[in-house]
Amino acid sequence: MASTLISSLAVVLPLTLLAPSMSMKISRIDVLGYICNNGTVSNEEAYRRSYQINLDAIRGDMRHVKFGTHEYGDPPERMYVLSQCVSDLSSDECSLCWSRATDLLSQCFPATGGWFHLDGCFVRADNYSFYQEPVSHQDTKICASDKEKSAEFKGLVKEVTKSIVEAAPYSRGFSVAKMGIRDLTVYGLGVCWRTLNDELCKLCLADGALSVTSCLPSKEGFALNAGCYLRYSNYTFYNERGLLAMSFTKENLTYIFVISMVGVLAIAAGFWCGKCFYMRTSPKKKIKEKESESICTESHLMSFEYSTLKKATNNFNESCKLGVGGYGEVFKGTLSDGREIAIKRLHVSGKKPRDEIHNEIDVISRCQHKNLVRLLGCCFTNMNSFIVYEFLANTSLDHILFNPEKKKELDWKKRRTIILGTAEGLEYLHETCKIIHRDIKASNILLDLKYKPKISDFGLAKFYPEGGKDIPASSLSPSSIAGTLGYMAPEYISKGRLSNKIDAYSFGVLVLEITSGFRNNKFRSDNSLETLVTQVWKCFASNKMEEMIDKDMGEDTDKQEVKRVMQIGLLCTQESPQLRPTMSKVIQMVSSTDIVLPTPTKPPFLHDSIFFQQLPLPFEMEFGTGNGYSNGNGYTNGNGHTNGNGNYNGNGHVNGNGKANGAKVVKMKPMDSELLREQGHIMVDFIADYYKNLQDSPQDFPVLSQVQPGYLRDMLPDSAPERPESLKELLDDVSKKIMPGITHWQSPSYFAYYASSTSVAGFLGEMLNAGLSVVGFTWLTSPAATELEIIVLDWLAKLLQLPDHFLSTGKGNGGGVIQGTGCEAVLVVVLAARDRILKKVGKTLLPQLVVYGSDQTHSSFRKACLIGGIHEENIRLLKTDSSTNYGMPPESLEEAISHDLAKGFIPFFICATVGTTSSAAVDPLVPLGNIAKKYGIWLHVDAAYAGNACICPEYRKFIDGIENADSFNMNAHKWLFANQTCSPLWVKDRYSLIDALKTNPEYLEFKVKVSHVHHFVTNIKEPSIYIEDLKKRYHIHVSKKDTVVNYKDWQISLSRRFRSLKLWMVLRLYGSENLRNFIRDHVNLAKHFEDYVAQDPSFEVVTTRYFSLVCFRLAPVDGDEDQCNERNRELLAAVNSTGKIFISHTALSGKFVLRFAVGAPLTEEKHVTEAWQIIQKHASKFTRNDHY
Structure with missing residues (x-):
């Protein structure tokens, strides 16, 4: 049916719009343009039903206000509809136009939607909320075939469109304009859909103005944008009489009356006197x-x-x-x-x-x-x-909820509907309309006959900026802070901070009222200072939440679900606004029990011990317009301010800097051995408990942090404490304030990026490093730090079977150094290669230098090149595809090098990868090495992830050809359990690094006796030259057999940590065979997951798996890649929002691909199986039923 529509309209449009004769003026119900989406829905019948329900819902609005939006259905096929008529149409004309547009749009189905622009109206339907879209890639323009030869016409069109762009956003999104010279007149009209704010409206019309002016010298131009419509013409196409009716006021009528009576002098004089008297007595009233x-x-x-x-x-x-x-x-x-x-x-x-x-x-x-x-x-x-x-027949919620008899009508099902519906209404206000309600409470929630809620009373509502940023307190006068005490968020009361999180707080209070049956402001317990919020939190903390459930909901109430929703209410009433969930997140948490709920932190004012009425407020309180109450709940403000300098916030603050219960100030002894022993045990216990809880209580640790940006700012003081605090207090803050903002990379259910794995050995090495706290930038500053690093890196090089020339004790000038990260390793070798080539060709040819990688090479390569002065356009990233499993194609590399040489460029660096970040692809080192050798180009091998696996003999083949490389790096903190910042780098020629990075200020000059220098490097080809070079470079005295290494000249920074300690401890405490077996276990777990994917026909494995990364996705349906990408995006979001697992994604050949990487040290087979079950469960929502 959609195809029939398309073919018919393709014929109609040229006849109606592009007719050469302007006598064929278009009707306001003629179609200007349309789009039917490419994607299709799985259930056309249900989708059409949703469309009809949406139309029925907005039919009345279209007649009365000529605008309407509505949405209906379940994701991913929830339908959103927007309709609007141009303001100059009458109600009857609008109804006629809308009826035709909606009939035409219905012919697009089973497409996911589309839009129709008629000259008098617009209608759009889609399966996502598009209400805030001003422009899209589908925007179009129409230019009439008739041309205007007059030179002035172009200027008039530009002035008319400019006038509309400036006026419409501030005139309810609608404006007309008319300008003329002599007998030449241009008319214009612009309209924005009412869901756009002023800024978006202006953006849309400005884009439309650019489109239509490009039609010139056409006599007519139309811009059909996602969020607006703009038109110019050389004749009056809009309804001037309709516009006149819109602007006709009492002032016009009075003026006409006076003119018509001007002939009757006496009556006119009386009228004039009366009018003057009235205006003098009540001008403001008029x-x-x-x-x-x-x-x-x-x-x-x-x-x-x-x-x-x-x-x-x-x-x-x-x-x-x-x-x-x-x-x-x-x-x-x-x-x-x-x-x-x-x-x-x-x-x-x-x-x-x-x-x-x-x-x-x-x-x-x-x-x-x-x-x-x-x-x-x-x-x-x-x-x-x-x-x-x-x-609404059931009036407001408070009349039923707080009435001892009527509340029995509200069973749990009805109450859950009220909670969810209120959340959906607030989500719409926050996300679509950018509005903060400011007075959410039971008396402002109205109920229809079926107890479905509707938010009312928008007297205090306020628009807020795009992006959801807070409205600064400075923009609110003291009298602007309004609402109902008991429902108002602490940061709003105390500081005037206005964001959508104040509605979240009020909503949380409302949720607790609905589930408990108590009114927050009139709650009474044994403690007269208690509020409903604080009492529920105490019950939650003591695992007695069931005591707070309203018994009037009935015996068959699902108490577990009620307790879960009460916990959501507590999450909404947390002291920090950043910790409170958005309404979108609330809807997800209420709707799905799969989502792990974070542990709520304490609500504000939990320990306040004085009545609210006794506290001076920093402003004059204004109450809401509903049924708000104020009865002294002990609410002060977010920071517990009682005066300009003092604090009283439950932590014992009684003045500006002092603490009632703080530690005594004594002479500080920063490194006290006994204190270290005591507190070190506490810290080790804390960390050990963390790892134990990650395994035993995963529900308390959502893998992906659920907090919002800036959450921590309001949880910590504005300035550092003057007096010391206890370690217990600090660790308590870590648990309650820091942990919610942690993404748990060490969780056994972490499968996102390549893991930064930790271990007991690595942790102990870090502890020893921190305890010794040496700074080994030269041999002299800590000889053991330098020498252990050389030894350990030779050990690891031998495990990897690297060529002899990479060893410090090998035949040549090679050696290893531990960089902090793989990014640093790539940077220093780019600088070394750059300086090596510039010595040959001259520094003036820097702009001609060219580097090569693939489109899968890590982004740090591009950053390193830019830092090194390589022009952006000289960075060649060769295209890869599935034919090489996304490895760099050697033929493409050689072709690019030959082309660059012919153009006069200087190829000097190739970055090959073993185990790319996106897909663990492996570049073929043997042919790449041959090419590098042929053209004299530095070849670097980045094996940050997969290099670790090459200690296993079966995976060593992936670095075959390494003998032709100039440098090689891997990250021991990724899979060798050396904790963070341990990235070994080996180079064939250490002097290339040293020449590029050396610094020798006076304060680093020193002399070393031969007897104090350990003999490390032997078999020097020309020892006399080498020794003389050392003397010159490092200002030291050495014998022919003695050399030293100063690692400051192998890296960017001067200072360096004793990183080799943790690598040394890992290798010694675990042994290489255990390390190999652990890597093999992870690879087997990845294979286990890959088998799950391969056995499910709804999924597909996208790339060949080499190591412990599986790239997979929901398979496309009927070859529709766009729909497939969107479904995988939705699946990723759904899975990660549960908090139970964390996976990531990448893009391969335009495909949105999911990544499942095994590497966390605690991961076992059961975690992989559970992860697959979660993915499969959520995938069922995005696939057709016949797949299962």
Whole structure:
């Protein structure tokens, strides 16, 4: 059906739009352009049903406000729909245009959606939330075939479009413009979809203006963008009468009346006097009335007659009153057609109430969601203002939840629906509308007949900047801080910090009220200072949460689920806003029990011991417009401020710097051996417990940290303590504040990047290194540090069967050095190779130097080249593909070198990889080495990951050809358990490094007696030359048989740690055979996972596995790669959001590929099996049913 539509429209469009005769002017319901998506849905019938439900939901909105959005269905086939008419259309014209557009769009299915631009309206449907998209790659333009020969036409078009771009974003997203010279006139119209904010609207129209001006000298141009529509023409195409009706005001009527009566002097004089008297007595009142009256029109809302509302409520009879708020009453009304409405009557007697009315109308008219109360219209009189809403039969949540009898109607299923629906409404406000509600509480949650919630009362709502950044406190006056005590977040009360996390806090309080049945502000326990939030947290901490569950929910309540949701409520009420989950995350956690919940940290004010009323606030408190309460819950603020300098926050702070319970200040002794012994035991126990808990209680340690950026800032003081604190306090902070922000690389369920593996031996080596704390930048500064490094690297080189010329004791000038990382290793050899070639060709030819790698080479290679002064355009990254299993193709390399030589470039460096980061691909070293040797190019082999495996004889083949390499590095901290920063590098010629990196300031000059120098290097070919060179280079006296190494000249930094200690301890405490077997175990575990993938027809293994990395993905359906990539992205996000495992991804030949890397020291077969079960479970949501 979609193909039929496409072919028919392909014929219609040229006839209607590009006709050579401008007499064929297009209709407002003519199709300008359309898109039907490439991807398809698995269940067309259900998708069409979702489409119809969405249309039914917004049908009324389209007639009344000419705009609507709605979404329905379950991911990944949840449907989102947006429709909007151009503002100059009448309601009937809008309905006609919308009806045609929606009919046409329905013919796109089973595609995932599409859009239709008609001249008078727009409709779009898709399976993701596109409401904030201003532009897309599918944007298009249409240019008429008729040309305008006049030279002035081009300038007029540019002025008209510029005017629209500047005006529309600040005129409710709509503007028209007209400019002319003599008999030549240009007309323009621009409209943005109302989901865009001002900035995005301007961006969209600016893009549209560029598009249409490129049509010139065409007489007409159309820009059809994802978020807007812009058009210019040489004739009046918009409805001027409709626009006139929109802008017609009382001022116009008064003016016409005065002019029509100008002939009757006496009446005119009387009218004039009366008008003058009225304006003198109440000029402000007149302005306010006009302001209020215009807001309905500006918001495209229905303007109700006062008489209609009066009749609907039986003259606002008390029997119709539903409740009383801060600025007026709410009545139930019944219109003449039988529809029930809710009418909020507000007594406008000051600036704040009037501002809140306007704010509420402005906010809610932009937002349309199933969990937000729907605004129908408004009415303004001299004395009162009225806002008209849809009526919800079960009124507000507080009337039921806190009524001892009515609350029994709310079983757990209904309460869960209320919690989830409220979260979805807040998610829409935060993510789509960029709005903070500021007054979430039970009285502002309305319930329909089926107890589905709708958020109401937007009087305090506030827009916030793109990107979700906090609104700075400086932008809020003290009187701007508003809300209901008990629901207000501490950072907002104390510092005025405004972000969507204050709604998260209020929502958390609401969740605890719904699950417990208690009102937070009226909760009472044995401790009169207790609040519901603090009491629930104490019950959670003591494993007594069940005591807080509302018994009125019934005996068959799933108490485990209720406790889980209460824990989510505690996560939302944590003291640090960064630790509170977003509403999107809340929805995931409530909806899926697969997600491991973090342990909540304590809520604010847990240990406060004074009443709130006794504390001076830093501002004048303003209460919300609902049913908020203030009864002294001990709420102070986020930092416990009691005055300008003092703190009282439960940690014993009583003044600016002092601590009531802090340690006594004594003369400091930084390295006390007995204190080290005592606290060292405590620290070792702490670390050992951490590793034990990673295995025994994985649910307490989500593998991928779940915190938000900046979470730690509000959890720690603004300045360092003046007095010492205890180690116990510090470790307590590590557990509660640092651990939530840790991604647990050592978890047995960590399968993301190549592991940075640790071990007892490596840990002890780090401890010994830290204890000795030597700085071995030269031999003299710590001879053992230098000499042990030389010995250990020779040991490791022999395990790897490296050529003799790489050993310090070998035949030649080679040797090894431990760099901090593989990135540092690549950098120093690039610098060495660069200087070696520049000595031959001259420094002026630096711009001609060229390097080679593949598109799989680690990104540190590019960074190293840029640091070394190699031009970006001289970095050749050769394309790889599946035919070589993503290894570098030698023929492509030689072809590139020959081409560069012919162009006058100087090839000087090749970076080959054994075990690439993306897919563990292996570059063929033998042919690459032959090419390097042929052209005299430095060949470096980066084996950061897979080099470790080459200590096993069966994997040594992967570095065959290493004899032709100039340098080789691996990371012993990746798979040899040497902990962090241990990257051995071997070079064939140490002097290449030394010449590039040497520094000899005066303070490093020293002389060494021969008897103090250990003999390391033998078999020097020309010892006399070598010794003289040493004397010159290092200012030392040596004999012919004695040499020293100063590692400062083998690396970037001067200072260096005693890294060889941990590698030495690993090799000695484990032995090489144990290390080989451990690597083999990991490779077997990866094979185990690969077998799981291969046996499931929904998945495919993407690359040949060599080591312990498996590259796999959900297989494409019907060859649709775009859909396949999207499904794998969603699968990755779903799996990692559980917190139970962590995997990563890469891109190979345009494919989005999942990576499963085994390498953590605690990983066993059961962890691999569990990981596969989690992946398979979540994959079932993204695959067709017939795959399982």
